[in-house]
Amino acid sequence: MRLITILITKMTTLITPSYRHRLLCFIASLAATLILLPAQASSTYDKIILAGPSAAVSFPLIHMVETQALHGLVGTLEFRHWKNPDQLRVLLAKKEIDFSATPVNLPAIMANRGSPVRLLNVSVWGILWFISRNPEVRSVSDLAGRTLVSTFQRDLPSILLDRLTEARGLTGTRAVQRRHTRDAQDAMALILTGQAENALLVEPAVSMLLAQNIKQGGAPLYRVQSLEAAWSETFPDSPDLPQAGIMVNAHLADDRALSRAVDEAYTRSAQWCSAHPAECAAIVHKHLNFLPADAIEASIRVTRLDSRPASAVRPALESLYRLIQQHDPDAIGGHLPNTDFYGS
Secondary structure: OHHHHHHHHHHHOOOOHHHHHHHHHHHHHHHHHHHHOOOOOOOOEEEEEEEEOOOHHHHHHHHHHHHOOOOOOEEEEEEEEOOOHHHHHHHHHOOOOOEEEEEOHHHHHHHHOOOOOEEEEEEEOOOEEEEEOOOOOOOHHHHOOOEEEEOOOOOHHHHHHHHHHHHOOOOHHHOOEEEEOOOHHHHHHHHHOOOOOEEEEEOOHHHHHHHHHHHHOOOOOEEEEEHHHHHHHHOOOOOOOOOEEEEEOHHHOOOHHHHHHHHHHHHHHHHHHHHOHHHHHHHHHHHOOOOOHHHHHHHHHHOOEEEEEOOOOHHHHHHHHHHHHHHOHHHHOOOOOOHHHEOO
């Protein structure tokens, strides 16, 4: 704007009144256009740390790191792996990570406790699967009275399973008996050694288990039903099940332009991973080399990876939050988040 002022001062002394009028109109129009241009991220950052678990929600983040998707805005993008939601809470509290994949209820808890975190998007709508050795188990209802191995105890998948089995009438003598394990590896070992018959696991653990079972020549294992499919059957008025997305940590929440840039880059990477599962799997394997590339690829092919702005899917989120609130209000921090929570 200062340059425009100098131009006006210099040039108006050299031209006729009619041309001066035209020039002033042009410069005024140019200034208005500059003011209305879309805002770019307000700062340039030396390093931004993205974080996530060993699940499909993290794969686009890893692709962003591999391609340095925020080049020109961020000097370096890094990825940090977390193993469970409790570790994620610690990393967020210590501000050791900037953006993270997250189950959709965790940022709601933090926001309702006064932290200005925001949920930018929902990208995973189906990542949990029931598997069984029993060919008679064809849906969640067939688990009535049976034992189900699961790694989830107090986090979102456990809450969803509670609501699902309750709505299906799997209570009392028909209740599903839970057997909790420390992690997915323990659950897989119980299935592979014949000590358990049914499990609820997250991708890519399911694909890893199925591949290992074939390699070992074990009895057939069946991918019974996704929790998302069982949910849509059980709750037809709220068929979409938003499970995980990307959140911004409190210390960067005010930089809306940066959040928009991350959200848009994540969406592009999610689309690329869905369209190129083998290539995406190779990239993810470089960063999470304990996951076999073929299992990563298989998990991408069966996962509904569809990134949408949290503001656009707010009705689906609030439907889920209300259902959780009726039974376990602490699992969302007591009440629904306010409007600023949703989106970049």
